[in-house]
Amino acid sequence: MSSSLEIKYEMQAYDRKDRAYYDNFTDEDRKKFSTYLMLKYGANVSGNKDLQAYYLMATNERVNKNFFDLGSKHTKLQWLTCTAVSPAMGPQFHYWLSAKKKEGDNKSQKFLAKLYPNMKSDEIDLMAKINDKRDIADMARNLGLDDKSIKAEL
Secondary structure: OOHHHOHHHHHHHHHHOOOOOHHHOOHHHHHHOOHHHHHHHHOOEOOOHHHHHHHHHHHHHHHHOOHHHOOHHHHHHHHHHHHOOOOOOOOOOEOOOOOOOOOOOHHHHHHHHHHOOOOOHHHHHHHHHHOOHHHHHHHHHHOOOOHHHHHHHO
């Protein structure tokens, strides 16, 4: 793997607004380069709260909004879009922010999703969080389920 494909060098090019960075890749480098990593790392910087907020909002507005509409055939255009984020204040420390792990009782969430198939997942999560199993069982009884099937599900 080319040393230019290390994340620290990619993010330095990102912060420099180096629009020619992608052009210098070999064909093999282009196959390995991930603009998705630029999106994930680019939104998160350490340091000043205002700068952190700027990077997050600029990434969302300039990159995230239509990023996947471009598709994998337009990697250079995705890179160019990513370079529009940096305020050209020099290199920043970018870090990976993983997705939040789901909390709560999976059985209750799955059961509620069956009871209310039109609800969004965040609504199901909230409902499972604010109701205990007894409350959920009462909801199921009110919807006509018998105790045996409720007990099997919860």
